[in-house]
Amino acid sequence: MPELLVELFSEEIPARMQRKAAEDLKKAVTNALVDAGLVYEGAKAFVTPRRLALTVTGLPARSPDTREEKKGPRVGAPQQAIDGFLKAAGLNSIDEAKIESDPKKGDFYVAHIEKKGAGAEDILATLLPKVITGFEWPKSMQWGYGGLTWVRPLRAITATFGTENDDPVVIPFKSNTITSGQTTYGHRFLAPQAIRVKRFDDYVQALEKARVVLDIDRRKEIIRADADNLAFAQGLVVIHDEGLLEEVAGLVEWPVVMMGSFDPKFLDVPEEAIIATIRANQKCFCLRDADGKLAPNFIIISNQVAADGGATIIGGNERVIRARLSDARFFYNTDLALPLEHGLPKLEESVFHAKLGTVFQRVERLVKLVAEIAPLVGADVDLAKRAAMLAKADLTTGMVGEFPELQGIMGRYYALAQGENRQVANAIADHYKPLGPTDMVPAEPVAVALALADKLDVLTGFWSIDEKPTGSRDPFALRRAALGVIRIVVDNGLKLPLKVDADLLSFFHDRLKVTLRDAGARHDLVDAVIGKDSDDMLEITQRVEALSELLSSEDGKNLLAGYKRAANILAAEEKKDGRSYAEPVQEEALKLDSEIALADAIMKADAAVAAKVAADDYKGAIAALATLRQPVDAFFEAVLVNDPDPAVRANRLNLLAKLRDTMRLVADFSKVAG
Secondary structure (H helix, E strand, O other): OOEEEEEEEEOOOOHHHHHHHHHHHHHHHHHHHHHOOOOOOEEEEEEEOOEEEEEEEOOOOEOOOEEEEEEEEEOOOOHHHHHHHHHHHOOOOHHHOEEEEEOOOEEEEEEEEEEOOOEHHHHHHHHHHHHHHHOOOOOOEEOOOOOOEEOOOEEEEEEEEEOOOOOOEEOOOEEOOEEOEOEEEOOOOOOOOEEEOOOHHHHHHHHHHOOOOOOHHHHHHHHHHHHHHHHHHOOOEEOOOHHHHHHHHOOOOOOEEEEEEOOHHHHHOOHHHHHHHHHHHHOOEEEEOOOOOEEEEEEEEEOOOOOOOOHHHHHHHHHHHHHHHHHHHHHHHHHHOOOHHHHHHHHOOOEEEOOOEEHHHHHHHHHHHHHHHHHHHOOOHHHHHHHHHHOOHHHHOHHHHHOHHHOOHHHHHHHHHOOOOHHHHHHHHHOOOOOOOOOOOOOOHHHHHHHHHHHHHHHHHHHHOOOOOEOOEOOOOHHHHHHHHHHHHHHOOOOOOOOOOHHHHHHHHHHHHHHHHHOOOOHHHHHHHOOOOOOOHHHHHHHHHHHHHHHOOHHHHHHHHHHHHHHHHHHHHHHHHOOOOOOOOOHHHOOOHHHHHHHHHHHHHHHHHHHHHHOOOHHHHHHHHHOOHHHHHHHHHHOOOOOOOHHHHHHHHHHHHHHHHHHOOOOOHHHOOO
């Protein structure tokens, strides 16, 4: 079957926009094809700095004929309704419609609309320019006089369609001032000549010969492998950075890996600052030596095969990096000369939020809040207050002003250099953590206390001014802050009830549900454990884990079935009687061995479960519940709950109510599926 090849050749596309643009092109074209009746077998998009490309395989030569039945108004309807029907159906006269009858609606008009299919080439000639004109970029520009907006000036359009065995045809259209054809161009410097292409396979091969690797993921693999091999040959290891790798793969069409070096004297600057400088300014990868220390070398990704082996390129990068590292060293030494706390007055000039005051006012809140949290997490109160006071001080330093991503990290270096307690210094660095789902959480008590205070201050503050996340909008990263609180509490095994208002507590519940479900917990078990007043995130997590373990066993499954049966009987009888059953079980009214045994088992389990829950031993509580499985089964096999004697019946219903209440000490089993 025929295949479509489209290439949009332009000036350099910003690396950050490339991957999404390729997927957007694929989506736009394939959606339009399906809407036009052209169903395809497969599609794949590609991107380089200078081109967006798309191949669609298995396209039919034409769209199918269609027949549509369109119902119209009843016979005798007002002329206005009939005219609207004729227009919608494409009929010239009502005589072209048929009359059908319905026993309820009577006679009404029906139009049978037959549409002949169209040739794929004609459809594509209409469809492709619309896709290009309507394509959305984060930022775009106009050039020339055609009126088209594109991310960068568009230079050529390739659009071919045909089978493997035949010469493909060019889909004829014009966009802006560019007429479609089958001509593309190779590497800007290494092979800039025009290339005539037919279909996707020869297109890829021709680009390879012209020093263009079309697939961005393949360019990434080339960069990764060549960088690792070059580093290994020098006894070094690349510090891999997936974000930087994605960016540099979007800057080159023919990646060439080189290694440069810098003066080892710069290694007295904190390594995070060196890495940030080299990454941000030169898009280069740093390396470590065999001992894991930062090496005075870096990996360059060039878009050139240099005649001098790369000496000029390497030298140019080394000169720039030397200048940048000199700046970094200046910032570092200047910052060290001023104690951290001397920067606190400057925080009064920095507004955190118009309704929440300055950063210094936020620091004052942190000092107060961390003093309350520290005893609850085993942290020294004075050290925690000192850490809170200095937590934001590095925001006023030159290094963090240049590289905001180093906030906290540089604060730790400065605090240690100025003689602060190591726990205080570590807390300054770690209180921003976790920054994402794979980031480590703080573990030292002082850092834990400060990290919790920092996130809770943000959450309670923005809740107080009604700035809450809505839909996908979360400009203040409040979801991340809530997840951070949950992870710190759970990962450190902290029993720390969150004393916040109901709405914010509900927000925590939603974030915890996401976390537990992502970890594999069943949604119904999470719902069964979380009550509207549940404020202990660790307790909720432990209950879900214990409940999951119980219900994965045969005893648990049978016990749940028994609970469901008991709950259903209770609900039905309470509705019928117009009353609830929650009175104490009368032991003297128990007649049968099975109900006596169940009452005894419930009494023992109730005491055991309550004690285990009070001791935060949820696995023990679940184990105590599991002992009820056999007596519950025996009860339902031998006992008729609705006994003719009203007193016996009421007592047995009270017994089932006690079973329900005992099991609810652990979870609301009515919310558990099964």
